[in-house]
Amino acid sequence: MTMTKTAIVLLAATLLTLGCDNSPKKTEGAANQKPAIDTVTGRFALQKMLPPARIWAADAKPVRLQSSLLGGTDGHEGKASFWRCMFGSAARQKAETFTWSGMDTPDIPQGINHGAEDSYNPANRSTQGFALPFLKVDSDQAFDMAQQHGGKQLLAKNSKQEVIYMLDWDPSVNELNWHVIYGNSESNAKLTIIVNASEGKFVRKE
Numbered sequence: 001m002t003m004t005k006t007a008i009v010l011l012a013a014t015l016l017t018l019g020c021d022n023s024p025k026k027t028e029g030a031a032n033q034k035p036a037i038d039t040v041t042g043r044f045a046l047q048k049m050l051p052p053a054r055i056w057a058a059d060a061k062p063v064r065l066q067s068s069l070l071g072g073t074d075g076h077e078g079k080a081s082f083w084r085c086m087f088g089s090a091a092r093q094k095a096e097t098f099t100w101s102g103m104d105t106p107d108i109p110q111g112i113n114h115g116a117e118d119s120y121n122p123a124n125r126s127t128q129g130f131a132l133p134f135l136k137v138d139s140d141q142a143f144d145m146a147q148q149h150g151g152k153q154l155l156a157k158n159s160k161q162e163v164i165y166m167l168d169w170d171p172s173v174n175e176l177n178w179h180v181i182y183g184n185s186e187s188n189a190k191l192t193i194i195v196n197a198s199e200g201k202f203v204r205k206e
Contacts, residue, residue, distance in 0.1 A: 038081065048112060062086070063085075064086050064167070069184055070108065080102075081103055084100075136199070137199065143165075145201075150193065178196075180193045
């Protein structure tokens with residue numbers, strides 16, 4: 001009888017120990033979970049980059065804003081997970097590139113980062129800076145306009161068609177324009193639609 005009671009006590013203690021194992025356990029789903037990727041429009045990213053650019057140079061002006069396809073994003077709806085903008089300072093005659101990243105990887109830290117300074121010639125019309133008030137139309141609105149001029153047909157044929165964006169000043173007509181590029185680079189674009197970034201009007205197809 002004593003032996004039976006002892007066995008029962010030992011068994012209960014063992015079960016209690018197993019039941020109280022509170023050590024965290026990693027599930028297979030959690031281990032395979034991909035990090036979250038944030039995508040934003042061009043103007044949102046530019047407004048985030050502008051304050052640190054103005055710390056770098058008080059007269060810093062954006063020269064060219066470009067998106068990149070990173071983290072498996074496709075650039076649809078005028079949004080991207082990575083934006084870079086070259087800023088120019090006429091006073092310092094220097095340029096510096098700032099970036100906004102919506103992902104956090106060993107190679108691409110999340111948030112605002114910047115590169116090294118480069119020379120800058122404010123008299124060069126091809127790299128003329130622009131004032132932010134000219135940017136009244138965001139990249140998502142430019143995408144909507146591009147869809148109306150051939151983009152919709154391309155995405156209907158290939159829903160995974162990549163789209164990138166570039167914003168710069170056209171000195172020949174003194175206008176700020178979005179380039180909505182259906183492709184992963186300018187050189188292999190299937191279609192490029194130019195949209196005026198101040199009025200949202202269609203400019204031309206390339």
